Amino acid sequence: MTPASPLTIKDYLLGKLSAEQETELEELYFSDMECVAQIWAVFADLSEQYLNGELSEIERALFEQRLRNSPVLREMFENERALWHNAPAPTAVAAQPQFAPQPEARSHSHGLGWLSKFQLRFALLSAGVLLTAGIWFFWRSQTTTPLAPEPIATVQDNQQNNAHHNLATPLPQPSVTPTPETTKSVTTVATFFLPTQLRRGTVEAPTISLSPQIQTVRLELQLIDADSATYSAVLSSDSAEVVQTWKALTPQHGQNQSKVVLRIPARALANADYLLEIKPLTGSDRESFSQQFRFTVAKQ
Amino acid sequence: MIETSPQLKKNSALTQASFEQLLACLGPDREAAASAYLELRQALFTYFALRGATSPEELTDETVDRVARRLSEGQIIFTANLKNYFYGVARNVWRETLVKANTVTQLPETPLPLSSGPTPHDVMVETLETAESEKRLGCLQKCLAQFSDEERELVLSYYRDSGGAKIEKRKALAQTLGLSPDSLRHKLARLRLKLGSCVRQCLKT
Numbered sequence: 272m273t274p275a276s277p278l279t280i281k282d283y284l285l286g287k288l289s290a291e292q293e294t295e296l297e298e299l300y301f302s303d304m305e306c307v308a309q310i311w312a313v314f315a316d317l318s319e320q321y322l323n324g325e326l327s328e329i330e331r332a333l334f335e336q337r338l339r340n341s342p343v344l345r346e347m348f349e350n351e352r353a354l355w356h357n358a359p360a361p362t363a364v365a366a367q368p369q370f371a372p373q374p375e376a377r378s379h380s381h382g383l384g385w386l387s388k389f390q391l392r393f394a395l396l397s398a399g400v401l402l403t404a405g406i407w408f409f410w411r412s413q414t415t416t417p418l419a420p421e422p423i424a425t426v427q428d429n430q431q432n433n434a435h436h437n438l439a440t441p442l443p444q445p446s447v448t449p450t451p452e453t454t455k456s457v458t459t460v461a462t463f464f465l466p467t468q469l470r471r472g473t474v475e476a477p478t479i480s481l482s483p484q485i486q487t488v489r490l491e492l493q494l495i496d497a498d499s500a501t502y503s504a505v506l507s508s509d510s511a512e513v514v515q516t517w518k519a520l521t522p523q524h525g526q527n528q529s530k531v532v533l534r535i536p537a538r539a540l541a542n543a544d545y546l547l548e549i550k551p552l553t554g555s556d557r558e559s560f561s562q563q564f565r566f567t568v569a570k571q
Numbered sequence: 572m573i574e575t576s577p578q579l580k581k582n583s584a585l586t587q588a589s590f591e592q593l594l595a596c597l598g599p600d601r602e603a604a605a606s607a608y609l610e611l612r613q614a615l616f617t618y619f620a621l622r623g624a625t626s627p628e629e630l631t632d633e634t635v636d637r638v639a640r641r642l643s644e645g646q647i648i649f650t651a652n653l654k655n656y657f658y659g660v661a662r663n664v665w666r667e668t669l670v671k672a673n674t675v676t677q678l679p680e681t682p683l684p685l686s687s688g689p690t691p692h693d694v695m696v697e698t699l700e701t702a703e704s705e706k707r708l709g710c711l712q713k714c715l716a717q718f719s720d721e722e723r724e725l726v727l728s729y730y731r732d733s734g735g736a737k738i739e740k741r742k743a744l745a746q747t748l749g750l751s752p753d754s755l756r757h758k759l760a761r762l763r764l765k766l767g768s769c770v771r772q773c774l775k776t
Contacts, residue, residue, distance in 0.1 A: 304611075307613050310760075343627055
């Protein structure tokens with residue numbers, strides 16, 4: 272096995288490698304531990320280049336995407352940033368290193384030790400957070416509604432659904448043949464994103480809270496492996512009763528993740544626990560692999 | 572995360588016997604096995620962190636636990652390199668983790684109206700970030716204080732300069748330490764991981 276080049280590692284960190292190339296590199300760093308250090312060294316280089324504005328626009332976007340998707344990388348990056356901005360001059364290095372305060376903080380530090388200034392600033396910041404939170408909630412209530420009812424005509428909504436899946440049956444369906452009343456009406460849609468990058472060991476299912484005006488629940492489900500062209504999905508209740516099925520869901524591919532989107536009439540859902548199972552219809556994993564999402568519906 | 576202590580960290584779910592059995596498979600003597608074990612945990616941590624795991628330490632423990640359990644049950648592992656087997660198990664652990672949904676984020680169906688200046692929400696986020704940044708600085712300071720003088724000086728000296736001077740300084744630093752530039756980079760990468768682990772713990776408390 273040949274050592275990984277810094278360029279390959281950089282591409283790996285920016286999410287530019289194919290799945291096969293990723294596997295190859297991962298196998299490498301499990302068998303050659305020097306490669307692990309190399310990966311983190313390249314990550315530090317990338318962080319430095321990012322902070323110095325030396326990355327191209329595309330690389331910068333990919334790096335930011337990577338940081339958004341990985342909480343740990345984000346933390347490592349924040350450490351890098353803090354060290355770059357605050358590493359003390361050589362004379363200041365002592366058994367207890369004191370970071371040089373940020374330039375803007377320095378001008379306000381007359382007579383205050385660094386630590387006490389930190390405590391004072393923290394208290395002021397906390398007060399600021401509370402104040403701005405209050406302003407923010409007031410502002411949001413004045414300008415937007417968090418779940419802004421989307422003025423989508425029911426007929427349009429159905430056409431959009433049918434493009435991706437077949438609405439199967441046992442439950443009341445949205446009107447397929449719209450009457451004049453339904454054409455004029457609006458559908459209030461609540462969108463929920465069910466991610467897959469989640470903390471292990473949490474058994475509690477997420478709760479989807481639905482206010483009375485919600486007519487359609489739109490679920491965006493993050494896919495683990497999106498190598499299938501189409502997926503099927505089954506929504507069942509905790510008593511194993513099938514609520515709705517989809518037979519040909521088309522995945523949507525983003526830069527670093529893929530998802531399928533499906534819509535469920537709110538009236539089809541009760542206050543109960545649900546299991547949503549997605550299976551690939553094509554691709555290598557179709558026989559063995561299915562992805563499950565559990566959630567609880569709470570109607571207000 | 573990566574161990575900050577030279578001592579072996581044993582996953583609490585493992586029995587001492589199965590842990591010892593795992594170590595025996597990792598190296599010819601206890602010292603070599605201990606070193607291989609720590610390196611393996613670094614690789615597992617890196618894998619899960621890069622996949623986007625919220626808590627790579629837990630997934631690392633889970634992977635080690637599974638392999639040790641299989642070994643203690645007498646399962647024969649057909650692979651030339653046990654570390655590759657760990658990689659296979661780690662992939663399964665990650666895949667299983669992904670199917671366990673535990674959060675939901677409610678997104679607005681329509682985008683929020685564009686605003687010319689920062690919104691109060693922006694201001695709040697910025698304020699929170701500043702507070703977190705202050706706390707991080709405190710933790711970095713505390714964690715660096717736990718490093719040996721040599722390690723601390725190495726980390727800090729690496730970040731002191733910028734521009735062309737930085738490259739020359741780093742070359743000189745490597746020479747002083749009798750290391751190649753790459754070895755210096757790798758050494759610093761390990762120290763950063765150690766620092767990162769300490770800061771994470773500090774921020775949690």
